Amino acid sequence: VLTIAGIFLIASSIFRLYKNYQYWGRLTFNKQFQKEWIDLQKWAKKKTAKDSLFIVPVDKYGFRLYSQRSIVGDFKDGASCLYHPSLYLNWRQRMRDLGVEEEMVEGAFLFGYQEIKEKEKINKVAERYQADYLVSSFNDLNLSKVYNNNKYSVYQLK
Numbered sequence: 001v002l003t004i005a006g007i008f009l010i011a012s013s014i015f016r017l018y019k020n021y022q023y024w025g026r027l028t029f030n031k032q033f034q035k036e037w038i039d040l041q042k043w044a045k046k047k048t049a050k051d052s053l054f055i056v057p058v059d060k061y062g063f064r065l066y067s068q069r070s071i072v073g074d075f076k077d078g079a080s081c082l083y084h085p086s087l088y089l090n091w092r093q094r095m096r097d098l099g100v101e102e103e104m105v106e107g108a109f110l111f112g113y114q115e116i117k118e119k120e121k122i123n124k125v126a127e128r129y130q131a132d133y134l135v136s137s138f139n140d141l142n143l144s145k146v147y148n149n150n151k152y153s154v155y156q157l158k
Contacts, residue, residue, distance in 0.1 A: 036149045036150055036151040036152060037060065037062070037063075037151070037152070038066050039149055040067075040135065040147065040149060040151075040152045040154065041063060041065065041066035041067035041069075042066055042067070043147050043154070044063075044067035044069050044133075044147075044154070045066060045067050045068050045069065047146075047147070048067075048069060048132070048133065049132075050068070050069070051070075052069050052070070052132040052133060053069075053070050053071070053072065053129060053130060053131045053132050053133075054067070054069055054070065054071045054072070054131065054132070054133045054134070054135055055071070055072050055098070055116075055122070055125055055126065055129075055131045055133070055134045055135065055157075056071050056072070056074060056135045057074075057115045057135065057136070057137065058073065058074045058075045058095060058098050058099070058100055058113065059074075059075060059113055060074065060135075061074055061075075061076045063135070072094055072097075072098065072125065072129045072131055073091060073094040073095065073098065075095065075100065077091055078091050078092075078095070094129075097124075097125050097128060097129075098116060098125065099113065099114060099115065099116045099121070100113060115136055115137060115138065117136065117138050117141060119141070119142055119143070122134055122141075122143070122157070123157075126157040126158075131157055132156070132157055132158050133146070133154050133155065133156055133157060134154070134155045134157055135152055135153075135154055136152065136153050136154075136155065137151060137152055137153075138153065139153040141153070141155055143155035143156070143157070144156045
C-alpha cells in the first residue's frame with residue numbers, strides 16, 4: 001500500500017509540475033532564450049560596476065546568476081515573502097512600480113504583464129530606486145543603448 005501511495009504521489013507531482021510549466025509557457029527545448037539571457041548577464045558582469053542596479057523585466061528570472069549584479073526586483077522574489085512576511089509590502093510596491101498590476105500579485109500570475117517602456121515611468125522607477133541600467137526586450141527606446149543582442153537591449157539610465 002505504501003509503495004502504491006508513493007508511486008501515486010511521485011506521478012501526481014510530476015504531472016502537476018508539467019501542467020504548471022505548460023500553463024506558464026516555460027517548458028521549452030529552445031535554448032536560444034537562455035543563451036541570449038546569459039550573454040546579456042555576462043556582458044553586465046564584464047562591463048558594469050559591481051554596485052550597479054538593473055531594472056529587468058519582472059517575468060524574466062535569474063539575472064543575478066551570471067551578472068552578479070543587483071536588480072530592482074523580479075516576480076519570483078515574492079516567494080521570500082512566505083518566509084519573511086514583512087518583505088511583502090516592499091516587494092508589492094516594487095512590482096507595482098515595474099508595471100505589475102494588483103490582480104497579478106494577488107493571483108500570483110503575470111497574465112497580461114507588459115514591460116514598462118514609457119520614458120516617464122522608466123525615469124520614475126530609476127529615480128526612486130537609483131537604478132543605473134534598464135534591461136528591455138524593446139530595442140527602440142529613446143534612451144542611451146549600451147548593449148543589445150537579438151532579444152534584449154540594455155539602456156544606461158545615469
